Amino acid sequence: MSATLTDSRTQRTDRPRILRGLSWLVVRQHRAALASVLALVLLCSALIVYQRAELIQLLDDAGWPGKPAPDQPLGDQYNYLSTLLGALPVILAVFFGAPLIAADQEQGTAQLATTQSVTRLRWLTVKIVWCLAVAVVAGAVLSALFTWWWEPYRSVFSSTWVEGSIFDNTGPVLPALCLFLTAAGITIGVLLRRVLASMVVTFVFSAAVQILWGELRLHLAPTHLFTYPLDSELPARFAESYEVDRWVASADGTLYGWGSCAEATEKATDACIKEKGIVNSVIEYLDYDQMAAMQWTGAGILLTGTALMMAFALWRVSRRPL
Numbered sequence: 001m002s003a004t005l006t007d008s009r010t011q012r013t014d015r016p017r018i019l020r021g022l023s024w025l026v027v028r029q030h031r032a033a034l035a036s037v038l039a040l041v042l043l044c045s046a047l048i049v050y051q052r053a054e055l056i057q058l059l060d061d062a063g064w065p066g067k068p069a070p071d072q073p074l075g076d077q078y079n080y081l082s083t084l085l086g087a088l089p090v091i092l093a094v095f096f097g098a099p100l101i102a103a104d105q106e107q108g109t110a111q112l113a114t115t116q117s118v119t120r121l122r123w124l125t126v127k128i129v130w131c132l133a134v135a136v137v138a139g140a141v142l143s144a145l146f147t148w149w150w151e152p153y154r155s156v157f158s159s160t161w162v163e164g165s166i167f168d169n170t171g172p173v174l175p176a177l178c179l180f181l182t183a184a185g186i187t188i189g190v191l192l193r194r195v196l197a198s199m200v201v202t203f204v205f206s207a208a209v210q211i212l213w214g215e216l217r218l219h220l221a222p223t224h225l226f227t228y229p230l231d232s233e234l235p236a237r238f239a240e241s242y243e244v245d246r247w248v249a250s251a252d253g254t255l256y257g258w259g260s261c262a263e264a265t266e267k268a269t270d271a272c273i274k275e276k277g278i279v280n281s282v283i284e285y286l287d288y289d290q291m292a293a294m295q296w297t298g299a300g301i302l303l304t305g306t307a308l309m310m311a312f313a314l315w316r317v318s319r320r321p322l
Contacts, residue, residue, distance in 0.1 A: 022126040033096050034134060040091070041138050045145055047081050052149040059156065069156040078157075082165040085142060089177040090206040092135050097185025098198040100131050101317070105193040124317050128186060128310060135182040139175030146170055154240075161291050162242040164214055171292065176299035176306075177213075181206050183306040183313075190313045213298075218244065220294040224287065227280045230273075234281075240288035247284075250277040 027034065051074070058073045059065075101124065147170040150157065159165045168174060184205055189198040223244050228234065230248065247255040254276075261272035286294075 022123065023130065026127050026130050030096075030100075030130075033099075037092070037096065037134055037138055040088070041141055044081070044084055044088070044142050047077075047084075048142070048145045048149050051077055051081060055149075055153060055156070059153070064156070072158070073156055074158070082159075082169060085146060085169045085174065086164060086210075088139065088142065088174070089135075089181040090203065090210070092138065092178050093181035093185035093206050094199050094203050096131060096135070097182035098189045098202040099195045100127055100186050100189060101313075102189030102193055102195045102198040105189075106195055121314065121318050124314060128313070131186065132179055132182060132306075132310075135178040136175045139178035143170060143172070143174035146174075160242055161240070161288055162217065162286060164210075164217070167217060167291070167295065168213075171295040172299040173295050173302075176302040179306045180302040181209065183309045184209070187309045187313045190316050216301075217294075217298065218286070220297045221286060221290045223284045225282055225284055227282050230279055230281050232281075234283065238283070238285065241285040242288075243283055243285050245284040247282040248273075248278045249280045249282045251279050252277075255282060 055073060059069055062068070062070050062073075150166060150170060154161065154166075157166065161167060168177060181202075185198070185202040188202050188205065189195075192198045192201060226238070227249060246258045248258060248260065249255050256276060256278060261269050261276070261278065263269045263272055
C-alpha cells in the first residue's frame with residue numbers, strides 16, 4: 001500500500017510543466033487577472049463572430065450589393081462592441097498594468113522575491129514581459145477579428161475609417177494602444193507604489209491619452225487637395241475619402257473660406273462670387289489608401305513610447321529600494 005502511495009506522489013511531482021521557475025510563479029500569482037483578460041477576449045470574439053454572421057444574413061436578405069443596404073443594419077449592438085473594444089486598452093492598463101508591480105511593493109512581496117535566487121532586474125523583466133505579452137496578444141486577436149468583419153462590409157458601417165471606432169480597432173493600432181497604456185500603468189505603479197492610487201492615476205492618464213490620440217489621428221499623414229468646378233458633384237472615387245476641410249477658389253488658385261460669399265440673398269451671393277472670381281471648389285482630404293500607413297505610423301509612435309516607459313521603469317527599480 002505504501003509503495004502505491006509513493007508511486008502516485010512521484011508521478012504527480014514528476015508531471016512535466018509547460019512553465020517553470022519565475023514564469024510559473026508570475027502566471028500563478030496573476031492567474032485571476034489572466035483569466036479575466038482571457039474571458040474578455042473570448043466574449044468580444046464571440047460578439048464579433050455573431051454580429052458578422054447576423055450582418056451577412058441581413059445584407060443577403062436585402063440583396064446587397066446589387067441593392068442598397070438597409071438603414072442601420074448593425075443596430076446598437078455594434079455601438080456596444082466598439083465601446084468595449086475601445087475600452088480594452090484602458091481596462092488592461094488599470095486592472096492589469098497598474099497593480100503589477102505596485103501590489104508587490106505595497107504588500108512587501110517584492111522584497112521577498114528579490115531576496116531569493118533571482119535579481120530584482122530579472123524578476124521585474126519577467127513580470128513585464130508576461131504582462132505586455134498578454135496585452136499585445138489580446139489586442140492583436142481582437143483587432144484581427146474586427147478587421148475581418150469590417151473590411152469587406154465597410155460601406156455599410158456608419159462610422160468612417162478615420163474615426164476611433166474603426167481606426168483604433170483595426171490593424172496594428174489596437175495592440176499598440178494596449179501595449180502603450182499597459183506600460184503606462186506599470187510605470188505609474190512603479191512610481192506610486194500603491195495599488196489604488198496607481199489605478200486611479202492610470203485611469204485619468206488613459207482618458208487623457210485617448211483624447212490626445214483622437215486629435216493626433218488626423219495628423220498621421222499629409223492631406224491632399226482636389227479642385228473641381230464650382231457647383232458640380234464631387235467624383236465618386238472620393239466616396240471613401242475623409243473630408244478635412246473645404247474651400248472655394250478663383251481661377252488663379254486663391255482660396256476663400258467655404259462661406260465667404262454666404263450672403264442673405266442669391267443676388268448678393270452671385271455678385272460676391274463674380275467679384276472674387278470664384279470658379280472652383282477645393283476639398284482637403286485624407287484618402288482611404290492612406291489608412292494603413294497612418295495606422296503603422298501611429299503604432300510606431302505608441303511602441304516608441306512603450307519602450308521608453310519600460311526602460312525608465314527598469315532603471316527606476318534597479319536604482320531605487322523596493
